[in-house]
Amino acid sequence: MSHPASPARATGRRRAAPARLAGLALALAGGLACAATPATPEPVPPGLPPLGSDWQLPNPYRDQPEVRAAGAAAYERHCANCHGEGAQRPVAEGPDLRRLNGFCQRLVDSALKARCLKDVDAYFLESVLDGKRRAGMVHMPPWRGVLPQETIWAIRSFVEARRVPPPRTLPDLPPGGAVLRAAPPR
Numbered sequence: 448m449s450h451p452a453s454p455a456r457a458t459g460r461r462r463a464a465p466a467r468l469a470g471l472a473l474a475l476a477g478g479l480a481c482a483a484t485p486a487t488p489e490p491v492p493p494g495l496p497p498l499g500s501d502w503q504l505p506n507p508y509r510d511q512p513e514v515r516a517a518g519a520a521a522y523e524r525h526c527a528n529c530h531g532e533g534a535q536r537p538v539a540e541g542p543d544l545r546r547l548n549g550f551c552q553r554l555v556d557s558a559l560k561a562r563c564l565k566d567v568d569a570y571f572l573e574s575v576l577d578g579k580r581r582a583g584m585v586h587m588p589p590w591r592g593v594l595p596q597e598t599i600w601a602i603r604s605f606v607e608a609r610r611v612p613p614p615r616t617l618p619d620l621p622p623g624g625a626v627l628r629a630a631p632p633r
């Protein structure tokens with residue numbers, strides 16, 4: 448399978464640094480008052496099971512609550528400024544990452560649900576490694592060559608364990624009969 452996080456593309460470690468700095472400059476010029484990306488590769492946080500050099504998919508830490516503390520710490524450090532503290536409070540700059548699994552969570556068939564989550568995992572990994580650009584503007588800096596996959600997957604595990612608030616309902620809906628009711632929290 449070829450996905451954007453394939454080892455072939457991941458070899459661009461050294462080339463990524465100038466691009467990252469340029470991206471950061473663009474982000475600052477664009478007025479995003481968010482966290483700067485550290486320029487050096489980070490070690491695997493202590494306590495996370497090592498995953499080796501091949502990129503894993505789906506998230507190898509899924510349903511391993513013990514990785515969440517390390518994920519939370521990394522999230523606060525790298526993502527919270529733009530995506531909201533504790534992944535609880537969406538802020539203007541970045542989307543609410545808890546909502547990424549919304550569609551998958553509603554699937555009843557467990558095999559289908561697993562496939563759906565794997566697709567979201569791939570999108571998550573790609574987003575973090577490559578960052579986000581629109582019309583040449585860096586909306587989110589890339590973390591390729593900076594964050595090891597252990598950190599990225601621990602962040603994903605942390606975020607997906609956060610509760611998503613139920614969608615807003617109209618005040619005059621009949622009690623219990625709301626079509627707009629959220630799926631029950633996990």
Ligand code: HEC
Nearest residue numbers: 481482525526529540541542571574575579581586587602
């Ligand atoms: C400088 C601000 C900034 C930082 C820091 C940042 N992001 Fe983002 N991120 C954004 C913005 C803005 C978007 C939406 C960009 C777009 O859609 O074009 C985004 C989009 C995403 C998406 C896609 C979400 C979707 O709904 O499509 C993921 C996944 C993501 N970020 C993960 C992360 C993670 C994990 C971190 C920390 C390692 C992080 N981001 C750090 C600003 C940031």
